[in-house]
Amino acid sequence: MSDLPRRVHLHEEGPREGFQMEAGPIASADKVRLIEALARTGLREIQCVSFVNPGRVPGMADAELVAQSIRKRQGVRYTGLWLNLRGMQRALGTPLDIEGTVSISASEAFSVRNYGKGTAALLDAQRTTLAFCVEHAIAVTRASVTTAFGCNLEGAICAATVVERVSQLLGLMDEFGLPLPILRLADTVGWAQPNAIASAIGAVRERWPALRLGLHLHDTRGTAMANALMGLQMGIDTFDSACAGLGGCPFAGHTGAAGNICTEDLAFMCEEMGIDTGVDLEALIECARLAEQIVGHPLPGKLMRAGTLERLRH
Amino acid sequence: MSDLPRRVHLHEEGPREGFQMEAGPIASADKVRLIEALARTGLREIQCVSFVNPGRVPGMADAELVAQSIRKRQGVRYTGLWLNLRGMQRALGTPLDIEGTVSISASEAFSVRNYGKGTAALLDAQRTTLAFCVEHAIAVTRASVTTAFGCNLEGAICAATVVERVSQLLGLMDEFGLPLPILRLADTVGWAQPNAIASAIGAVRERWPALRLGLHLHDTRGTAMANALMGLQMGIDTFDSACAGLGGCPFAGHTGAAGNICTEDLAFMCEEMGIDTGVDLEALIECARLAEQIVGHPLPGKLMRAGTLERLRH
Structure with a gap:
């Protein structure tokens, strides 16, 4: 275990990976609410939306609106995903932190x-x-x-x-x-x-x-x-x-679809192993619960149900 | 990774760990059905019931009935759990494979x-x-x-x-x-x-x-x-x-008690890593689906939703 890093950087992709997967429409305001809550947890980078063909991914048709509505917080990078130059040009028209x-x-x-x-x-x-x-x-x-x-x-x-x-x-x-x-x-x-x-x-x-x-x-x-x-x-x-393991819902009949690795579960494991993540686990758990409330069905994250150990230690 | 075992023994505890946790009553016949299905997957040892106080764990009040109803399969050990001599004596009155x-x-x-x-x-x-x-x-x-x-x-x-x-x-x-x-x-x-x-x-x-x-x-x-x-x-x-990730500790003292490590997910990881488990993953997935059907709510196992890779390779 000698190669364990001392600090881990988590790139949060829940809003993008998660909401593009949901069957029902998610209100743009809810997306913004989750992104803003995530930005208060200590996460330094949040992938908010994807600039893809709305015909193929209807859940991301409001990418520009979401990107424009976020009240940005100092020290947090708000990123987006695209698959081609056209998508990137759309992204550049928003206040997101755009990189190639x-x-x-x-x-x-x-x-x-x-x-x-x-x-x-x-x-x-x-x-x-x-x-x-x-x-x-x-x-x-x-x-x-x-x-x-x-x-x-x-x-x-x-x-x-x-x-x-x-x-x-x-x-x-x-x-x-x-x-x-x-x-x-x-x-x-x-x-x-x-x-x-x-x-x-x-x-x-x-x-x-x-x-x-x-x-x-x-x-x-x-x-x-x-x-x-x-x-x-x-x-x-x-x-x-991805917060709460967003990005697929094993409980809603989307056969085979499963989410990204769950941000707060991974952060919990790192922190318990003595690896710094810079995030507030309690605040992340609140985000996971908010995500679940927004999508309206259970999400796979575990820590949000069991709670942190730090809470039991005190 | 040089210490990886060549073969892993999985002790299936889903029927015992899982059904003792369920809020609603589970029909004894359904418990037997799952145990018999598990015995056809290549698992060599199945913990079927617990002989505990039915006042504290009502879901196990039918332990004797379940134990007596199982049609045993050659080469499979059917075990039970107890916490004291009284429980062990109850177990000894059944056809289970009893050990101290x-x-x-x-x-x-x-x-x-x-x-x-x-x-x-x-x-x-x-x-x-x-x-x-x-x-x-x-x-x-x-x-x-x-x-x-x-x-x-x-x-x-x-x-x-x-x-x-x-x-x-x-x-x-x-x-x-x-x-x-x-x-x-x-x-x-x-x-x-x-x-x-x-x-x-x-x-x-x-x-x-x-x-x-x-x-x-x-x-x-x-x-x-x-x-x-x-x-x-x-x-x-x-x-x-535990099959499908059934279970949880009834004495855990918090609502977040989660199931045992999921048998088929663990078996999948072992097999993919070249570690023999002796189990048929497809048959285990069928058991996990049966378990979910019996308890009437989603269970946390992942492989049962995504399917094996072996199926995709062929």
Whole structure:
């Protein structure tokens, strides 16, 4: 356990991952209310909305309205997600903290099925975004390899493929003279297990020892917290997570959909292991309860039901 | 990860842990149906009922009826739980596979609150049970230290206290010339986190290197699978678990009591990590769905919603 980080950075994605999944419409004011509550917990970065095609993701049709309504708090970054230049341009029209992103799926089949393009074409398409970022002096801070552990179409992804994709992303950044501050490995569809986490991180580290890595985990098959532990044991200090485990509802008949790793459960585990997260667990629990109230059905987070141990200690 | 076991033994406790917690009455026939389905999954040991005071645990008033109704399957052990000699004598009147057990809480306060006796008095009371076992040639195969990681009354339990309790249990067994085949450390009320798991296992191992250890984990605060991973990494090859994550401790003293670690989720993680469990995941998923249907409300298991990866690979 000697590689455990001393401090972990949690990138809250509940409002974006969660609300885009909900079947019923969520009031824009409720989205804003949750985002503002999350910003009071000590979280430093909150992904609020996604600027995607409202035809494909109706739950995000109010992205601009939500982004404009947030009363921002000093020291918190309010981010958004997009998948192409058009989305990024929409995002730039809002008061969100906009940064450039590059992302590629480890699975070629996943890319073709979801974006209608193979890896090479998708990488090429991102040249347009990167050129735009360079031209407008927008920092490129997020890079991700999605489906990094497996894909429902292609099966398990081996570490060598992850290394190849990282190499392609680094090459792309290099074309524009950009450094890569942090690379995320995303278990997009819930294939990861601890050995695969160790294997992928180990392979990337061996090739690029100085590259900072983060994990984006889903609890599709119940392994998210174990996968996070393996990440922590390998020194990973950056995790995407979602308040209350938003991002899928195993209790509402969305078969197979499961949320991101739950922010307050992960923060609880870190804090109890002596790893600083900078967040107030009690305030996070209140956010999780608010999220549950907003979506109107149970969410998978556990800590919000059991309460912290700190409360029992005092 | 070099200490990962090659094979893990799962002791299914869903029928006992789960049904004793349910608010509404569960039909005895449904309990039998689930137990018989579980026995067809490859699980080798199923804790079916508890022989406790029906006044305190009304859901187990039909323990004898359930035990007598099970059509037993070759190669499967059907066990029961009891807390005193009277309970054990009830169990012996049924066709269950009865073995002796000793158990002590690491927390003195927990013992006093729940059993009205301190550690010394509870150990003494178990002399009667052990004497009875020796007299009737009943093997004593289960020994547990409960609340081994913390207690809502006493707070965190340190590894030194666990070592002391193990020493007391070993001393008790030794008085009767009995070996201790396996010792379980139980996170009865959900205080464990991976560092505490490592610390307790490490301390017990250091003192008794040859003593086989098992873990009994609850997912009260979302850390059960991470705790299990830490156990696996330390070579633990025996886990109690509950189908669909059924269960909770009726004495936990707070509304947030959550179920045992989920059998099929744990089995899935083990199998994906190359650790043999001997169970058929698809059959286990069917059991989890049956359990949910029987209790009439959603249960926390994840794999039963997402399905196995093996199914996607083929």
